[in-house]
Amino acid sequence: MLDTTGTKQSAAPPPAARARARRRGFGASVPSSVITIASLVIMLAFWEIFGREINPIFASYPSEIFKAGVTMVEDGELFEAFIQSMKPLSLGYFIAAVVGIPLGLLTGRYRWAEAGLGMYVTAGYAMPLVALIPLFILWFGLGFAVKVAIVSVLAVFPIAINTWAGAKSVPRTLIELGKTYVGSDFQIMTKIIIPSTLPFIMVGLKLAVGRSIIAIVVAEFFTLLTGLGGIILKAGDSFDTARMFVPVVVLMALGIGLTWLVGWLEHKVAPWQRDIADSER
């Protein structure tokens, strides 16, 4: 009896197993990386096919962009522009993190800070700070400093607002635990609030990646036409659409790469978080 069931099972999955697989949903057995690559291939194929039909001034297509990209890599222009953009981008992002995290922690933890600073954080997050760029140029000139300033100002608010939300959502009972053991404000901050807020800080840092990339391109448009933003604008002005797309693709890849980097960092500093999420899935 046992034997027959055994052979049946090896021949084909029993109905129960099949039902289970069905319940797990479409594509449960396909690795994520395969789905991602398939999605990319389909998207590029469509773009290539339909892009060729359109006047090259209005749009371009992958193979043409790739060709333009190769030329720009060969003459070193792309790499130089990339470095030109990355320097103010990384410094601005770093400043945003160093200012935004403590700002968010303070507003989330202390009533006086929330009452005194909260509205600026909310306003700074919601308003189009790009509108202030002419003023920034007056203050910081047209060089490196103004780009750093624009990146930090755009990136600081998503970091601060997320950290703030995180610090506010620390369970009251955990703070009481700290008080039970006569913890100082500093101990409660470093041993309870910050670890508890880390996942929120990481979300803020991820959102700030996108904001920083927008910021650096806009900064380059408004100031001296340097870096990747400079190439985009110059190529666009000369109707060289394929060339214009090269830095755009680089910026997209940069966004994905940096976000992944923050995710990796999150796993390094808060490994329990992913474990908890996995255990509840």
Place this chain on the structure above:
Amino acid sequence: MTFAGPKVRVRDLTKEYYVSTGGGTQVVNALNGISFDIRAGEFVALTGRSGCGKTTSLRIVLGLDEQTSGTVEIDGREVNGCGYDRGMVFQHAELLPWRTAIENIEFGLELKGVRKDERRSIANKMLDLVGLKKSADRRPYQLSGGMKQRVGLARALTTDPEVLLMDEPFGALDAQIREEMQTELLSLHEKTKKTVMFVTHDIDEAVLLSDRVVIFTPHGTIHEIVDINIPRPRNDPIGIRGTEEFQNKRYHIWRMLKLTDQRPADLAM
């Protein structure tokens, strides 16, 4: 240690809350003059329906909440805020999710400023005491409800408190685990001789564990303090449940809770 009075002395405790409602602010009298003593080594349970003030009393003794009037003394010293002479076991364990079991147990000592090697060795002893030696490096999400509560109990014991405060620690556990934990708490109490103040709404639990049961009315006063004359050590919880003393006290407390329940709590507000 030469102090001859009670370990815990609670006198005329009152507590008013202000609750903002749609129509304005309402004053709620959570406690209306509570007085009782707990002797050294005694196990006292506070029981009553929810909202009767038993947890509020515990939180005031712990120092997390402040009373409106009245006093709390531990060994004759008036309580003013939290201190290491009291250890707390919370209703839902309240473990830090990013710390392993052993790191959670160390937490109190860490805030107290105990050296790392010393606190690790104390934490290991406590971990052993609650029977979790094998789970030292698990994080809270990898622990069952009962295990979490054991970690919470071990953490409370690390600072060697004069009084152990427990706020419905087994309330969220399923029946079998709860009974297991009760048995272990009895033997732990036997070993450590700690003074325990235990909040519960479970009458069986109150009678089984305590030397005296404080019955609260729904209006934040004490109705009666019942002596439980079951000898210690109470090694046989099943047998104890069958004794006449257990049955009588259980029935008595149950009847008193029903009686004091006649008036709806709303009238007390």
